[in-house]
Amino acid sequence: xxGICNRIKNTADYYKDFYLGTVKQGEKLVLAAVMTIPDKLVxxxxxxxxxxxxxxxxxxxxxxxxxxxxxxxxxELSKKVCDIWKKHSGCDIKLxxxxxxxxxxxxxxxxxxxxxxxxxxxKDLDFVGQGxxxxxxxxxxxxxxxxxxxxxxxxxRLLEETIFIWEDSGKxxxxxxxxxxxxxxxxxxLVYTPKELRKKGYATSCVAxxxxxxxxxxxxxxxxxxxxxxxISNNIYMKIGYQPVGDYDSYIKI
Numbered sequence: 001x002x003g004i005c006n007r008i009k010n011t012a013d014y015y016k017d018f019y020l021g022t023v024k025q026g027e028k029l030v031l032a033a034v035m036t037i038p039d040k041l042v043x044x045x046x047x048x049x050x051x052x053x054x055x056x057x058x059x060x061x062x063x064x065x066x067x068x069x070x071x072x073x074x075x076e077l078s079k080k081v082c083d084i085w086k087k088h089s090g091c092d093i094k095l096x097x098x099x100x101x102x103x104x105x106x107x108x109x110x111x112x113x114x115x116x117x118x119x120x121x122x123k124d125l126d127f128v129g130q131g132x133x134x135x136x137x138x139x140x141x142x143x144x145x146x147x148x149x150x151x152x153x154x155x156x157r158l159l160e161e162t163i164f165i166w167e168d169s170g171k172x173x174x175x176x177x178x179x180x181x182x183x184x185x186x187x188x189x190l191v192y193t194p195k196e197l198r199k200k201g202y203a204t205s206c207v208a209x210x211x212x213x214x215x216x217x218x219x220x221x222x223x224x225x226x227x228x229x230x231x232i233s234n235n236i237y238m239k240i241g242y243q244p245v246g247d248y249d250s251y252i253k254i
Contacts, residue, residue, distance in 0.1 A: 019041075020034050096251055097228075101244070116166075128158065203236075
């Protein structure tokens with residue numbers, strides 16, 4: 001959430017529209033939310049009892065005519081938000097993904113195999129653009145991705161210098177991206193290896209090397225989200241040195 005807010009603050013035109021909301025009791029933060037419209041509402045609270053705050057948040061969204069497409073947040077909180085949202089709107093909502101958040105502060109360098117990590121450049125546009133398309137299919141984000149939008153995102157991320165390539169014998173074989181940096185940490189996402197190049201350890205090497213690169217550049221930690229339905233990737237990340245710090249769920253309106 002902080003990473004999204006930092007991007008809004010530092011790059012005013014990155015998102016076409018967004019919503020930021022907090023509910024406080026005196027000076028105490030009860031609930032925080034951010035939405036990069038039309039993406040899902042991201043929520044956070046460290047309080048067990050926050051139903052009243054959730055109601056206030058949903059009423060504020062309704063008063064501003066902001067339609068919600070889904071909710072992402074800590075497991076219990078996201079479920080509670082969806083239950084109250086359903087009562088407010090009568091809409092149908094389904095669980096889209098069970099996720100786990102991992103954090104790393106020290107990389108197991110033995111997990112970095114043959115090859116080199118490098119910053120992606122404009123010559124990698126096809127590899128990255130096609131990778132984003134196939135990543136969306138693999139993760140269930142889209143059955144039929146919009147190729148133009150995938151390439152537009154690839155061009156934007158290349159310009160930002162946030163995409164990294166794992167290269168073996170001069171060939172791009174895997175990719176990963178730095179995302180949502182804060183003062184202390186950065187997230188790794190868009191981890192992708194073409195189907196014909198999988199089971200060679202390329203993604204493992206790419207994530208391990210990028211994690212080390214980010215830590216070496218001054219971040220105290222790196223984080224990433226995983227799909228709990230994929231035990232193989234969860235196990236690999238733990239071998240790299242990532243430790244679980246919490247479970248999140250993603251819900252979508254149907």
